[in-house]
Amino acid sequence: MVIDELKKNMIPRHVAIIMDGNGRWAAMHGSNRIFGHQQGVDAVRSVVEGAGELGIEHLTLYAFSTENWDRPKDEVDALMALLVNAIVQETDNLNDKNVRMIAIGNLASLPNDVQSQLEEAVQRTSKNTGLNLILALSYSGRWEIVEAVRQIVRKSQNSEITENQITECLFSDHLSTAGIPDPELLIRTSGEYRISNFLLWQIAYSEFYFTPILWPDFRKENLFEAITDFQCRERRFGKTSEQIRS
Ligand code: IPE
Ligand code: IPE
Ligand code: MG
Numbered sequence: 035m036v037i038d039e040l041k042k043n044m045i046p047r048h049v050a051i052i053m054d055g056n057g058r059w060a061a062m063h064g065s066n067r068i069f070g071h072q073q074g075v076d077a078v079r080s081v082v083e084g085a086g087e088l089g090i091e092h093l094t095l096y097a098f099s100t101e102n103w104d105r106p107k108d109e110v111d112a113l114m115a116l117l118v119n120a121i122v123q124e125t126d127n128l129n130d131k132n133v134r135m136i137a138i139g140n141l142a143s144l145p146n147d148v149q150s151q152l153e154e155a156v157q158r159t160s161k162n163t164g165l166n167l168i169l170a171l172s173y174s175g176r177w178e179i180v181e182a183v184r185q186i187v188r189k190s191q192n193s194e195i196t197e198n199q200i201t202e203c204l205f206s207d208h209l210s211t212a213g214i215p216d217p218e219l220l221i222r223t224s225g226e227y228r229i230s231n232f233l234l235w236q237i238a239y240s241e242f243y244f245t246p247i248l249w250p251d252f253r254k255e256n257l258f259e260a261i262t263d264f265q266c267r268e269r270r271f272g273k274t275s276e277q278i279r280s
Contacts, residue, residue, distance in 0.1 A: 036255075036258070037084075037087060037088065037258055039258075039262065040088065040258060040261055040262060040265065041265050042089075044264075044265045045088050045089055045090060045261065046090060046217070046218035046219045046261065046264060047090070047091045047092060047215050047218065048090070048091065048092040048093075048094070048214065048215050048216065048217040048218060048219075049085065049090055049092070049093050049094075049217060049218070049219045049220075049221065049257070049260075049261075050093075050094040050095075050096070050217040050219070050220045050221070050232070050233055050236075050237070050240070051081065051093070051094070051095050051096065051220075051221045051222070051223070052096045052220070052221070052222040052223070052226075052229075052230060052232055053074060053077070053078070053095055053096060053097065053223060053249040053252075054222060054223050054224035054226055054230075054248075054249055055070075055223050055224025055225075055247075055248030055249045055250070056070035056071045056073070056074045056248070056249050056250055057070050058070075058224060058248055059073065059074075059248040059249065059250040059251065060073075062248075067109055068109065068112040068113075068116070070250055071112065071113055071116055072116060073250035074249050074250050075116070075120050075124075076250070077249050077250055077251070077252045077253065078095065078120075079124065079127070080252075080253045080254045081093070081095075081252065081253070081254055081257050082128075082131070082133060082165065082167060083131065083254055084253075084254025084255075084257045084258065085165050085254075085257065086131050086132070086133060086164055086165045087254070088257075088258070088261065090165060091165070091166060091215075092165075092166045092168060092214050092215070092217075093165060093166070093167050093168065094138075094168040094169075094170060094211075094217065094233070095167070095168070095169055095170065096170045096173065096230075096232050097117070097169050097170060097171050098113060098117070098139075098170075098171050098172055098173070099170075099172075099173060099174055099230060099231055099232070100139075100140065100172060100173065100174035100176075100177050100231065101174065101230070101231065103143075103172070114144070114145050114148055117148055117151075117171070118147055118148050118151050121148075121151045121152060121155045122151055122155075124155075125154075125155045125158055125159065128155070128159050128162070128167070129158065129159060129162065131164065131165070132162045132163060132164030132165070133159060133162055133164055133165045133166075133167050134159050134160060134161075134162040134163070134164070134165070134166050134167065135155055135156055135159045135167045135168075135169065136156055136166065136167070136168050136169070137152050137156065137168070137169045137170075137171050138168055138169070138170050138171070138173055138178075138210035138211065139170050139171040139172040139173030139174075139177075139178075139210070140172045140173070140177055141171065141172065143172045144171060144172055148171075152169075152171075166214070168211070168214070170232070170233075173210075173232075174231040174232075175229075175231050175232055175233055175234030175235065176231055176234065177231075178209055178210055178234075178235070179209070179234065179235060181208075181210075182205060182208035182209050185208045186200060186204070186205070186208055205235070206235070206236075209235060209236070211233070211236055216236045216237070216238065216239065216240065217233065217236060217237060217240050218240060218241060218264070218269075219240060219241050219243060219260065219261065219264045220232075220233070220237055220240045220241070220242050220243070221243045221244075221245065221257070221260050222242070222243075222244050222245075223245055223246075223247050223248060223249045223252050224246070224247070224248050224249060225244065225245070225246040226244075227244055239269070239271060241264050241267055241269065243260045243263055243264065245259075245260070
């Protein structure tokens with residue numbers, strides 16, 4: 035799959051990816067799970083590059099879920115260490131590629147060194163004007179929705195908003211993705227067919243693309259394939275096919 039075969043006027047503005055399969059990739063290669071996570075960083079680099087080349091505006095990567103805290107402590111510790119390393123090592127590369135990085139999720143629950151490296155990388159890439167890379171860390175869709183409800187209730191109690199002002203638009207503005215369009219395309223690797231608590235509100239009308247490829251093997255060419263598939267779909271938003279075509 036080459037980039038030139040894609041329709042330039044039908045590139046999604048926002049692509050979200052559930053990067054899954056590192057553990058199985060490691061097992062297949064006779065290694066421990068941590069090695070699989072390390073190899074996953076190469077896939078991230080390639081996909082970020084490909085997204086930039088396509089002119090995708092926002093790329094959200096599910097890197098660590100709220101539920102992932104329940105994994106064995108060794109694996110969680112290794113993932114946190116890997117995160118710090120990857121963030122430190124990749125920031126220059128992100129700047130070279132004009133990529134702005136932000137993070138969403140319960141960031142306060144991350145270890146202090148991860149938080150501070152993350153803040154530094156976010157700050158150091160904040161002036162970039164290309165791809166907006168959104169890392170979902172200690173993130174879950176239900177957590178985010180509950181947080182939004184809390185904020186709205188607080189504002190209501192302070193008489194900052196009334197019941198009638200609570201709309202879908204206002205609710206979206208209280209999510210961690212406020213200001214970012216909903217993803218048109220959601221990709222999950224590793225052959226699993228589930229959402230695992232990712233962007234529950236935002237994927238209401240996303241197109242889903244599932245691939246058996248394990249995350250460490252995923253490259254920008256696979257992203258281009260997913261977008262080719264996306265470009266062949268008819269997005270109806272509840273209307274009929276006839277309405278869409280006319
Ligand atoms: C995805 O790979 C990475 C994280 C969830 C952090 P997994 O670690 O879930 O890999 P599998 O699903 O066990 O193969
Ligand atoms: C989802 O993958 C979370 C991330 C990719 C960060 P998991 O491997 O944790 O998902 P489940 O638990 O198998 O659904
Ligand atoms: Mg998994």
